[in-house]
Amino acid sequence: MLYYAITFLVIALIAAVFGFGGIASASAGIAQILFFVFIALFVISLIARAVRG
Template sequence: MLRWALIFFIVAIIAAIFGFGGIAAGAASIAKILFFIFVVLFLVSLLSGLLRR
């Protein structure tokens, strides 16, 4: 999932360079959402691993 966030972030940067503001904003927001989902899933798996021990 972190890979998808990185891909959307790169798409947003490329779109911003070429002047496509709407596409850049959309890709950046998707990348941000995917990154936060990744962080939440990482924390949940980290806590579940600690609780199993």
């Protein structure tokens, strides 16, 4: 999941350098959503592991 977030971030940066604003903003939005999903799943797994012992 984090790999995909970083991939979309790199795509957004490359698109921004070449002047493709629409593609850059869409890729940055997708990267942001994937990053927050990754963080949420990571926190949930930490809590589940702490509850199990």
